[in-house]
Amino acid sequence: MYITDHIPEKDLLIRLQGGDHRAFEIIYKKYSLIIYANILRMVRDEDIADDLLHDLFLKIWNKRVEIDPENSFKGYLFTCSRFLVLNFLRHVSVERQVEKYLSSVRTELYTHIEELVFLKETDNILQNAIGQLPPQRQKIYTMCKVDGMSYVEVASLLGISISTVQDHIVKANQFIKKQLSTTDNLTLLLGALLITY
Known part of the structure; x- marks a missing residue:
């Protein structure tokens, strides 16, 4: 011991x-x-x-x-x-x-997914509003605002005056803004930005 x-x-x-x-x-x-x-x-x-x-x-x-x-x-x-x-x-x-980095990546990914969902919802609302336009106005709006054609190009292709194209666009914008005003303010703001260029 x-x-x-x-x-x-x-x-x-x-x-x-x-x-x-x-x-x-x-x-x-x-x-x-x-x-x-x-x-x-x-x-x-x-x-x-x-x-x-x-x-x-x-x-x-x-x-x-x-x-x-x-x-x-x-x-x-x-x-x-x-x-x-x-x-x-x-x-x-x-x-x-490592945890800080992974946390920032997760947050970024979550934000990105959230933005994608929001944009998809907004796009659906916008497409729905465009789909309610009269056929000729819908066609002109799509050619100018979605396809990015100029008023001159659209007028030439459709055989109408530039002022007629402009009139259709103004009325289409008014209608779409009115449709968007029934949704939340953020969507309205985004919609207004999308249609006023």
Whole structure:
């Protein structure tokens, strides 16, 4: 049986190197509280500090043969714990950056989908309004406003005067604005922008 007060640390470390579980327990009891307090001071979270302390002593056990009994073990523990905490904080920082990026991508995608849905709904309302125009007015409006033809081109193709084309467009715009006024204000605004160019 070990008597912890009487075993020099160097001897404990030599026994630890040899895989002595009792020596490991004694070392753990001797240093765990002070190392835990140091880790907690850096991470400010008890659960994380517990996990990191556990990881530290697991590494100590797994790398026990590399421990130099001639050097300060306490200093070695503090150095190892500091590196462990820094790696943890670096990992958390990377995770936060990734989460921030993914969040912005999700928001962008959601906004894009929302805009597409809104534009589709607005386009349906606009197409419905255009579909209610008299056939000749609908044809002229479509040629000018949808196909992008000039009043001169439309007049020439249909064999009518430019002022007739203009009259149809003015009346079509008035009718469509009136139809759009029955929907919400945002759609109305968008519709007005679509038809007044």
